[in-house]
Amino acid sequence: MIDSLYRQAFELIKQYDSIVIFGHINPDGDCYGSEIGLKAFLKETFPYKNIYAVGSGFKKALSYFNDLDSVSDDVIKNSLGIIVDVSDLERIEDQRVVSCLDVIKFDHHLLSETKTFGSINISNNNATSVCEMIGSFILANGYNISPSVGERLYLGLVTDSGRFLYLNDKADIFKVADAILKSGADIKSIYNWLYESDIIQTKAKGYISYNFEIKDKVAYIVLRKETLKLLNVDYNLASTMVNCMANLENIEAWVSFSESDEGRTRVEIRSKNVDVQQVAVFFNGGGHKNASGCSLNDINDYIKVVDKLNEVIFDVSK
Numbered sequence: 001m002i003d004s005l006y007r008q009a010f011e012l013i014k015q016y017d018s019i020v021i022f023g024h025i026n027p028d029g030d031c032y033g034s035e036i037g038l039k040a041f042l043k044e045t046f047p048y049k050n051i052y053a054v055g056s057g058f059k060k061a062l063s064y065f066n067d068l069d070s071v072s073d074d075v076i077k078n079s080l081g082i083i084v085d086v087s088d089l090e091r092i093e094d095q096r097v098v099s100c101l102d103v104i105k106f107d108h109h110l111l112s113e114t115k116t117f118g119s120i121n122i123s124n125n126n127a128t129s130v131c132e133m134i135g136s137f138i139l140a141n142g143y144n145i146s147p148s149v150g151e152r153l154y155l156g157l158v159t160d161s162g163r164f165l166y167l168n169d170k171a172d173i174f175k176v177a178d179a180i181l182k183s184g185a186d187i188k189s190i191y192n193w194l195y196e197s198d199i200i201q202t203k204a205k206g207y208i209s210y211n212f213e214i215k216d217k218v219a220y221i222v223l224r225k226e227t228l229k230l231l232n233v234d235y236n237l238a239s240t241m242v243n244c245m246a247n248l249e250n251i252e253a254w255v256s257f258s259e260s261d262e263g264r265t266r267v268e269i270r271s272k273n274v275d276v277q278q279v280a281v282f283f284n285g286g287g288h289k290n291a292s293g294c295s296l297n298d299i300n301d302y303i304k305v306v307d308k309l310n311e312v313i314f315d316v317s318k
């Protein structure tokens with residue numbers, strides 16, 4: 001079923017000489033990796049086509065791959081758009097996507113199938129990353145993954161899965177990883193810069209590991225702006241450290257609350273098994289079954305999120 005969508009997408013791509021690939025705001029490793037991995041594949045396969053990837057990219061990887069383009073409005077108006085790792089129009093970083101001639105979407109977020117754009121919407125929440133989907137797309141169309149495509153896709157494969165720890169149910173992730181490794185892609189160089197640890201961040205993680213609190217089945221950390229200032233860590237970066245509390249015994253879910261200078265609080269929720277997406281949605285957020293997020297106007301409301309999580313955990317265990 002999904003393979004036939006991959007083939008349809010490839011047929012549509014063949015019809016355009018100009019293609020622009022778009023990602024989401026605050027691009028992560030999966031967004032950037034799938035944008036530039038798809039770009040590299042299309043450039044290799046169709047050397048005469050103009051293929052562009054737009055957006056601000058994933059900071060850690062920007063200088064290594066250096067693969068983004070600035071594209072004029074005129075080019076976009078005459079191009080096929082491909083959006084990756086995003087389903088909400090307002091979350092697409094370059095809003096000029098609306099002027100593309102047609103759009104193909106590759107996404108793995110929950111409820112993605114309810115949000116359609118152009119003629120081909122490929123939603124697969126069984127995929128752990130969109131890089132995995134792009135790899136499956138390449139294989140489904142009978143191509144091999146080259147080393148340079150593989151290195152780009154590997155970025156999202158490892159970041160969205162937490163180095164193959166958080167896997168969705170019917171993951172093709174190992175099939176794609178196998179094809180990438182067999183291509184001879186240089187994985188070691190990627191690991192060297194991707195997992196280099198920063199001293200300030202390591203200390204901030206130490207703070208979270210030492211100071212988290214527990215209520216029933218939920219572990220949580222409340223990072224007020226004054227604390228983040230002392231730790232010298234931005235609230236968005238602090239949010240990425242939620243997994244310092246991962247896999248604690250007798251704990252089903254863990255959550256971090258990080259307050260921005262403006263007072264808005266970013267909430268990141270993770271779980272072993274329980275579906276925490278419904279809790280994120282309850283607080284006007286969203287995400288995946290075991291990894292979701294939302295935001296609060298007042299950090300002192302953190303206990304409402306903790307209580308709601310315990311309520312869901314209790315309901316499931318009944």
Ligand SMILES: [Mn+2]
Nearest residue numbers: 030085130160
């Ligand atoms: Mn993703």
